[in-house]
Amino acid sequence: MSQDYYILKTLNLKDENIHFYEEYVKEEIIKGKRCLVFQGYLTYIPEYCPKCGVCYNDSIEKHGFKKSLIRIPSVSKIATFLSLNKQRYICHNCNKTFTCTSNIVNYGCNISNNTKHSIAVDLMKKKSEKDIAIDNNVSPNTVERVIDSYYQLNNKVYKNSLPEVLSFDEFKSVKSADGAMSFQMCNGKTGKIIDIVEDRKLNNLMKYFSRYSRNARSNVKAIVIDMYTPYISLIKKMFPNALIIIDKFHLVELISRSLNKTRIKIMKKSKENYNKLKRYWKNILKSRSELNCSSWKKYPCFKELTTEQDIVDYLVSIDIEFEETYQVYQDLLYAIQNNNIQVLESTLNMKYNNISEYMITSIKTLKSYAIYIKNTFNTGFHNGYVEGNNNFIKVLKRIAFGFRSFTRFKARIMICKGLINIKEKEVKNC
Ligand SMILES: [Zn+2]
Structure with missing residues (x-):
């Protein structure tokens, strides 16, 4: 095997028309940086003139070289170039010159x-x-x-098919998007991102989904969403056969947020219990069945030996409003965790005198979504994957120190998630 063969192999260049000079690599300073420059030339006998199509034998002659400096991947972390002398030809038929071309680099690109x-x-x-x-x-x-x-x-999204289960969610996007929020749609069973849309406004999403065929849309059997009302009108209009499912995580988040706000309100009122209420916030949000009631320990802020459950009991008993709100929270949490629609309905429909205004709002919200929450309990589909995708997007954005253009942000997400195929052959002119 010749020296050319081994150099081409080492540099991963697949063009046998490239040959190397005896002194095939030099060290040079290019733009103040130490670089390796491989010294080669490109030559072959063309079959015909690319300008007029006349055959080689008739009137084509060699006409010197054209030098070009091509960037190739680094060798041993040192910036590497290929200095390539390309054979030039002159055609006497059309009196034009042309240069040899190679598949290692696109025309006009270095x-x-x-x-x-x-x-x-x-x-x-x-x-x-x-x-x-x-x-x-x-x-x-x-x-x-x-x-x-x-x-x-x-970037080809197939507008003729959609999976049976979809997940809708939004994520913090670039500033130019409406409210800086963008929309993402995933396969509800696998979590694979299907597409990302810059603007999550209703009319914009309507326009977007109208591009999918009617067949594809009626194939969708269920869609998991969070409690964002425009999604419901969207689904009703665009997905005639889809069941609307509210994501469980968002339900728990809604009620725990209202309990937490109540705790903070009580905390500000009660100076002597401020530290205790602040320190044990996690235990208050936990489901009662998860609290330890048998191991007696010394806990900070408490003088005597006590258990987790006793601590929570003490804290909620500080205020009647807090106590009743806590009870409602626990009932709702139980219903959500155990898919128990009876408990949910009876808790939502009971009359309460002392619960906090935050919990009242949450109950109102849950009541208005009750028919869809039933679907949540019956089907078991959730948006867990989407939240994972959201986390990934957040990390990507932080690494990039933010994105200015939505298209590039989207392209990057799609490439990272493997939705855009990176194939060696497909590198086009850019
Ligand atoms: Zn010619």
Whole structure:
């Protein structure tokens, strides 16, 4: 095997028309940085003139070289270039010149396709665009162009099919989105993101879903949502066969928020119990069955030996409003955790004299969503995956120090989540 073969193999360049000079690599300073520059030339005999189509034998002649400096992936973490002399030809038939071309780099571009692919692979990692640019020895603009080119190439959402179970949720997005919130839709069974929409306003989502075929929409059997009213009108209009399911996590969150607000209100009123109420907030939110009632220990802020359950009992007994609110909270929590619709309905419909205004609001909300909560209890679908996706998006955004353009943010999420395929062959001009 020749020296050319091994160098091409090492540099992962798949073009046998590239040959290397005897002194095939030099160290040079380019833009103040130490770089490796491989020295090669590209030549082959063209079959015909690309300008006029005349055959080689007739009137084509060699016409010197054209030099180009191509960025290739780093070797041993040192920025690496390929200085390539490309054979030029002149055609006497049309009196025009042309240059040999190679598949390692696109026409008119000096960044090799391998580099672009390496950028794309980096884009799948939780890494900022700036770091990717530094690691690949390119400018941040190049990284952005690679993102855009993959996105334009592969952003195909199939409008003719949708899974049986969908999850809707929103996430904190770029500033330009309405209320800085964007919409995401996932497969409710696998958690795979299907698409992301910048604006979660009702008419905008209506427009978006009207692009899906009627068949695809009527195939959807259930949709898990949080308590955001526009989603309900959206589903009723666009998904004729879908069951509306309220996510369990959001139900628990709603009632625990109102209990917590009540606790803070009582805390501010009662100076002597301030520290205790502050320290044991987690125990107050816990389900009663999870509290320990048998192991007696010394707890901070309490003089005598006591148990978790006794602590909570003491704290809620401080105030009648707090006590009654706590009872309602526990009943609702029990109903939600055990899918018990009877307990839920009786708790919601009971008359209360002393519960806090926060809990009253929550009860009102739950009452208005009661028919959908029944579906929650009966089906067991939840939005757990979506919350996982949201966390991932948050991390990605923090690493990137925020995104300015929604499209690029979306493209990055789609690439990281493997929804946009990064294939070596598909590197297009960018
Ligand atoms: Zn010609």
